[in-house]
Amino acid sequence: MTQLSTFVLVARLGSVTAAARTLNVSESAVSQALGALRAHFGDPLIRRAPGGGMRLTPAGARLLPVASRMVALSADAEAAVRAAQGEPDELRVVAAGTLAEFVLPSLTAAFAERTGRRIDTSFGVATTNAMRALVEHRLADVALGPDLGAVRGGDLVGEPVFRAVLVAVTGARAPRPAGPPSRWTWLVDASGTDPGADAGRLLRRLRVPEARVRVFPHLTAAWDAAAEGAGVAPAVAHLVTPRLRRDELRLLDTPGTPADATWHATVLPPGFRSPATDVFLHFLRTAAATRLMGAPGTGITPSRSRPAVRVTLWP
Known part of the structure; x- marks a missing residue:
C-alpha cells in the first residue's frame, strides 16, 4: 500500500520531489518505493517526459485509478480496525x-x-x-x-x-521601493512559490520574476526581514496587525492589494x-x-x- 500511495502521489503531483515533500520522506525513499512497484509489475509505470515532469506509461495509466481506489479502501480498513479496537x-x-x-x-x-x-x-x-x-x-x-x-x-x-485580506508590508521606516512592484524584492515563505496559494497568485498578478523573490523558512522570518528594510512581504492583514501596531511594519499599497484571501x-x-x-x-x-x-x-x-x-x- 505504501508503494501504491507513493505511485499515486508521483503521478498526481508530477515529480518525485513533490511526492517526497508531501509524504515528508526523502526522494530516495520515493524512488525505492517506485522501483519496487516497477519490479513487481515489470513495467516502468511512469517516465520522465521530454519537456519536464512525468508521463504515465499505458500500464501506469490503467493502474492509477485502480491504485487510487485501493489506497482509499486501505484508509477505510485502517479506520474500521481502529474503531473495532476502541481507539x-x-x-x-x-x-x-x-x-x-x-x-x-x-x-x-x-x-x-x-x-x-x-x-x-x-x-x-x-x-x-x-x-x-x-x-x-x-x-x-x-x-x-x-x-x-x-x-x-x-x-x-x-x-x-473565514474571510481574510491579503496585504503587502515593508519596514516601518523603509522608503517606498522604486519602480513597479515587479521590480521590488519580495520576501515570502514557501507559499510565495506555490501558484495556487494567495501569495503566489499575488506575485503572478504583479508579474514578479523569480529573480526578485527571496524565500524564507516561514512567514515570521520573511516579516522580520521586511521589518529590517530588506524588501516587501505579503501578509494576511489581521495576522500582521500586532507588528503594525508595534510600528515594526507598515502597509504598502500595490495594484494587487488589498485582496480577498478567503x-x-x-x-x-x-x-x-x-x-x-x-x-x-x-x-x-x-x-x-x-x-x-x-x-x-x-x-x-x-x-x-x-x-x-x-x-x-x-x-
Whole structure:
C-alpha cells in the first residue's frame, strides 16, 4: 500500500520531489518505493517526459485509478480496525503555510478540548496541488487554505470558513521601493512559490520574476526581514496587525492589494469522509472557531513544532 500511495502521489503531483515533500520522506525513499512497484509489475509505470515532469506509461495509466481506489479502501480498513479496537478516531488536517504557522495550533487544540469524542488530531503543511491530492486519496481528511476549485472538479467539497485580506508590508521606516512592484524584492515563505496559494497568485498578478523573490523558512522570518528594510512581504492583514501596531511594519499599497484571501475547508463528499471530519467541519462553523481564526497568532511554539527529519541510508 505504501508503494501504491507513493505511485499515486508521483503521478498526481508530477515529480518525485513533490511526492517526497508531501509524504515528508526523502526522494530516495520515493524512488525505492517506485522501483519496487516497477519490479513487481515489470513495467516502468511512469517516465520522465521530454519537456519536464512525468508521463504515465499505458500500464501506469490503467493502474492509477485502480491504485487510487485501493489506497482509499486501505484508509477505510485502517479506520474500521481502529474503531473495532476502541481507539480514537483520527483527523488529519493539511493546510497552507500561513494557517499552519499561525492558526492551526490553537484551532486544533480548541477542537480537541471542545469535542465530546476521542479524536487524535494532527496537521501538516502542503502546496495547494498536494493538498487536493492528499484529500482525494484519503491521505488527509481536511485541507484548509485557498479555494481548491472543488466545486468545478466535482470530486471534492469545499466551503469558505473565514474571510481574510491579503496585504503587502515593508519596514516601518523603509522608503517606498522604486519602480513597479515587479521590480521590488519580495520576501515570502514557501507559499510565495506555490501558484495556487494567495501569495503566489499575488506575485503572478504583479508579474514578479523569480529573480526578485527571496524565500524564507516561514512567514515570521520573511516579516522580520521586511521589518529590517530588506524588501516587501505579503501578509494576511489581521495576522500582521500586532507588528503594525508595534510600528515594526507598515502597509504598502500595490495594484494587487488589498485582496480577498478567503480560507476554505476542502473535504470528500458526504458518505466518503470520516465521522471525525464531519465533527471538525461543524466546529469550523462555530463562533469559537471564527474567533480563533480571526485572533492574531504568534507562530508555533517550540513544543508544538515538529521539524521534518529525513534520513537516507546508503549501502
